[in-house]
Amino acid sequence: MIFTFLTSCSKDETVEKTKPYLIVKFKFDPNQERLNNLGKVAVMPAGNDGQSPLFAKISSHYIELAPNANTLLGSGAVLYHAPETMIGGAKAIDFKQAKVVHEGEDFLKIPLSELTKGSYEWIRVSLSFQEFDIKIRESGLDFTGTVASFVGFNTYVTDFVLGSVPFAVNENKSQGYWALSIVGKGFSGQAPAGATTVPNPIASTSPIPAGSCVVTGKFASNLVITGNETQDIVVTLSLSVNKSFEWKEVNVDGKYEPSAGEQVFDMGLRGLIPSFTK
Numbered sequence: 166m167i168f169t170f171l172t173s174c175s176k177d178e179t180v181e182k183t184k185p186y187l188i189v190k191f192k193f194d195p196n197q198e199r200l201n202n203l204g205k206v207a208v209m210p211a212g213n214d215g216q217s218p219l220f221a222k223i224s225s226h227y228i229e230l231a232p233n234a235n236t237l238l239g240s241g242a243v244l245y246h247a248p249e250t251m252i253g254g255a256k257a258i259d260f261k262q263a264k265v266v267h268e269g270e271d272f273l274k275i276p277l278s279e280l281t282k283g284s285y286e287w288i289r290v291s292l293s294f295q296e297f298d299i300k301i302r303e304s305g306l307d308f309t310g311t312v313a314s315f316v317g318f319n320t321y322v323t324d325f326v327l328g329s330v331p332f333a334v335n336e337n338k339s340q341g342y343w344a345l346s347i348v349g350k351g352f353s354g355q356a357p358a359g360a361t362t363v364p365n366p367i368a369s370t371s372p373i374p375a376g377s378c379v380v381t382g383k384f385a386s387n388l389v390i391t392g393n394e395t396q397d398i399v400v401t402l403s404l405s406v407n408k409s410f411e412w413k414e415v416n417v418d419g420k421y422e423p424s425a426g427e428q429v430f431d432m433g434l435r436g437l438i439p440s441f442t443k
Contacts, residue, residue, distance in 0.1 A: 184276050184278070185276070185277045185278075185394045185395055185396055185397050185398070186274050186275060186276055186277060186397045186398075187244070187273070187274070187275050187276075187277050187280060187397070187398050187400065188271055188273070188274050188397055188398070188399045188400065189228065189244070189245075189271070189272050189273035189274075189399075189400045189402065190268075190269055190270065190271060190272060190399065190400070190401050190402070191223050191266065191268055191269075191270075191272060191401075191402050191404060192268055192269070192401050192402065192403040192404065193220040193223075193268055193403075193404055193406045194403050194404065194405055194406065194407075194438075195217035195405075195406050195407055196407065197403060197404075197405035197406075197407055197435070197436055197438060198405060198407065198435075198436055199405060199407035199408055199409075199435040199436065200362075200364040200405065200435050200436040201362060201364065202362055202363055202364060202365060202368065203364075203365070203366065203368055204364045204365060204366025204367075204368075204381070204436070207362070207435065209408070209411075212413060212414055213411055213412065213413055213414060213430055214411070214412060214414050214417075214419050214421075215408030215409070215410055215411040215412070215431075216299060216300060216408060216410050216421065217406050217407055217408055217409065217410075218297035218298060218299050218312070218406055218409060218410045219297055219298040219299075220268065220295065220296075220297045220406055221267065221296045221297055221298065221311075222265050222266065222267055222294070222295070222296040222297075223265070223266065223268075223292065223294065223295050223296075223404075224247075224263045224264060224265045224266070224292070224293050224294040224295075225245065225247070225272065225290050225291060225292055225293060226246070226247045226258050226263075226291040226292070226293040226317050226318075226378075227243070227245060227246050227247065227289070227290070227291035227379065228243075228244040228245040228273065228288070228289070228290050228291070229241045229242065229243050229244060229288070229289045230242040230244065230283075230285040230287070230288055230289075230388065231285060231286065231287040231288070231289060231371070231381075232283055232284060232285055232286060232287075233286050233287070234286070234287065234367040234370045234371060235370050235371065236287070236371060237371055238289065238371060238372075238373055238374075238379065241285070241287075241289070242280060242281040242283065242285065242390075244273060244275065244280075245273050245275075247259070247262070247263055247264070247293065248262040248263075250321050252321055253319075253321040253336055253337030254337060255319060255337060256319065257319040257320055257321040257337045258293050258317045258318075258319065258320045258321065259321055260293075260294065260315070260320050260321060260322045260323070260325075261321075261323050263293060263294060265294060265296070277390065277392075277394045277397075277398065278392070280390045281390070282390050282391060282392045283389075283390055284387045284388070284389045284390075285384070285387060285388045285389075285390070286383060286384060286387050287367065287381060287382065287383050287384070288381070288382055288384065288388075288400070288402070288437075288439045289373075289379050289380070289381050290379070290380050290381075290382075290402055290437060291317065291318075291377060291378055291379045291380075292316055292317070292378045292380060292404075292434055293315070293316060293317030293320060293378065294313070294314070294315055294316070294317070294320070295312075295313075295314040295316065295432065295434075296311065296312065296313050296314070296327075297311070297312055297314070297406075297410070298310065298311050298312070299312055299410050299421060300420070300421065301347055301420075301421050301422070301423065302418075302420040302421065302422045303347070303422065303423065303424055304424060307420075308347055308348060309347075310345050310346060310347035311327055311328045311345070311346045311347075312327075312343055312344070312345050312346075312410070312432075313325065313327050313332075313343065313344040313345075314342075314343050314432040315338050315340070315341070315342045315343065316340055316341070316361055316378045316432060316433060316434075317340060317377075317378055318339075318340055318374070318376050318377045318378065319337055319338070319339055319340070319376075320337065320338050320342070321336070321337050321338075322334040322335070322336070322337075322338050322342075323335055325344075327344055327345075327346040327351065328346035328347075328349075329346070329349055330346040330349065330350065330351035331351075332344050332351060332353065338355075339355070339358070339376070340356075340358075340361050340376050340377075340378065341355055341356030341357065341358070341360065341361050341429075341432065342354075342355050342356075343355070343356065343429055343432065345423075352423065354428070354429055356429050356430060356431060356432060357430065358376075359375065359376070360430055360431050361378065361431055361432060361433040362409075362431055362433030362434075362435060363377065363378050363379060363380055363433055363434075364380055364381065364433075364434070364435065364436050364437065365379065365380070365381045366381060366382075366383065367381060378433065378434075380404070380434055380436075380437045381437065382402070382436070382437030382438055382439045383439070384439050384440070384441065385440065388400070388441050394443075396443055397443075398441055398442070398443050399441060399442050400439060400440070400441045401439070401440050401441070401442075402437060402439050403437070403438040403439070403440065404434045404435075404436070404437055405434060405435035405436035405437070405438075406434065406435065407435050407436075408435070409431075409432065409433065409434055409435050410429075410431075410432055411429075411430045411431040411432070412427050412428060412429050412430050413427055413428045413430050414427060415427045
């Protein structure tokens with residue numbers, strides 16, 4: 166009996182290890198095209214400037230596959246929906262439970278057998294959190310600062326540490342809230358409502374809610390799920406960080422200078438190019 170039990174466990178473990186998965190990873194590309202909300206090449210607004218941050222981490226609130234450009238948000242194959250909470254008084258992303266990953270790290274791994282069979286042309290990714298380094302000019306000197314950027318529709322934030330600086334928030338924060346750590350000091354602020362760029366090339370046929378961060382991208386060829394897969398499918402979500410940190414200039418020198426009164430304007434990702442390997 167003992168021998169039979171051990172043999173059965175071994176077989177189950179083998180099946181689990183060989184089960185094919187859909188794996189989703191993120192990539193950050195400062196050279197990818199910089200797009201606007203409609204998925205067109207963006208021009209920097211007069212009076213603004215930007216820089217391409219050095220990205221460290223990212224998190225997503227929602228991921229969905231869409232068969233075509235007419236598929237409305239929520240009507241495709243939903244792959245992921247992050248935990249939410251009402252603690253802050255309204256529905257919000259629960260940052261304490263968010264999965265935050267580095268570039269190339271597995272963000273999502275689900276058995277392909279759990280996916281709805283079909284042919285998918287588009288993928289939607291609701292981004293919620295970013296952490297990156299930027300160059301800052303302060304008192305005539307240049308520094309590197311680390312930014313925590315909350316771009317989800319609404320996020321309940323308790324406390325977190327950025328660099329060596331602790332931040333205690335304990336409330337809901339709307340899209341565009343940011344915190345900055347520089348030489349051991351902490352600052353925070355809020356980008357203007359509606360200023361966060363969210364590229365959606367199919368906005369005319371499949372719009373997204375205002376204030377969300379559902380970035381939409383098209384596969385070069387459709388991702389087809391047959392249900393008969395024997396190998397993993399790895400989806401890489403390449404995000405454009407091309408001057409994705411944007412501010413209002415006071416001193417027109419191409420440098421972000423908070424002490425000069427320069428305000429953060431936009432921290433939205435600037436485009437999504439999805440790809441997959443089988």
